[in-house]
Amino acid sequence: MGNYNVAPLENLVEQFERMPGIGNKTAQRLAYYVLNLSKTEARAFSQAIIDAHEKIHYCEVCCNLTDQKLCPVCASEKRDHSLICVVETPRDAAAMEATGEYKGTYHVLHGAISPLNDIGPDDLKVKELIGRLSGEVKEVIMATNPTVEGDATAMYLSRLLKPMGIRVTRLAYGVPVGADLEYADQVTLARALEGRNEL
């Protein structure tokens, strides 16, 4: 495919093709979808991109995304500000928030330590985290991804925070709810066994 010979269309297809998980066929479908929008809809879509880009920045406290000075969690008096949940990305914070179970605050690192990709602690929002550890904070929960990078980041932060007298915890490893034991990988199963609880 590809031979459209229509420069603005080719350009739009290219724009979509750069997105994660979008191949050429999908990019074409999306471009034709845009062409079929009404003028108002197309303008709204175009403006949404500019708006999201220009109005959204990092919360001054937790580095999560917000269009205000503080994100709603940091600004809320109902949240437990003595508890910080450290996550890699804003999407992880959104996932935690969706459980409806967590009442503390967040801290978004915007990545994980990864020597292979040349990402060290200075490339993450670690300084900002340290800056928050006033007397009020009692516990920091590591909710980085259960990957090598996430684990390394959690370990690094825990070594940094523990000497400051702060309780550092980690999300429990174990078998996912509703999953089939048969299909759980060995490492997960071993960790689930290790972390078993009294019934």
Added chain:
Amino acid sequence: MGNYNVAPLENLVEQFERMPGIGNKTAQRLAYYVLNLSKTEARAFSQAIIDAHEKIHYCEVCCNLTDQKLCPVCASEKRDHSLICVVETPRDAAAMEATGEYKGTYHVLHGAISPLNDIGPDDLKVKELIGRLSGEVKEVIMATNPTVEGDATAMYLSRLLKPMGIRVTRLAYGVPVGADLEYADQVTLARALEGRNEL
């Protein structure tokens, strides 16, 4: 998910979610991709949507998409203007063009006759096709989709054009190249048998 509490982000996610084949999770991923673009890139993306929408219109002759008066195929003197390939959408024309085998012109109907969806001949670019059938046109190839709607459209047009003394043909039905006979459906196999050729 969904609890981002950031209006411009939610808006952008909604915009992506309206697109065909894009669910909530993908829409989120795309929205975060946009947030991570540089200012220049985000502006280019936004402008590409406006450009595609405002600069692209139908070719005056074949109703394919173009940003010129005529599409490159209709404008080309190298193409055989006595041959018209009728397709449902611009993407179908692009697919035909990608074969590199077709040297005639196209006509894009922008849909197919579908009584269930209340789409009749007047909703398609049929009048424009009839208007092209001067003495020069010798053959019209029906390349509508091999579906009930596509077949009905091809049948309708062939009944309209044949009395005008124009040769009307249809793309061959058969087994796709490289496919496994075992997995071909019965109707396709029956059609392939029906249309068998001398070796």
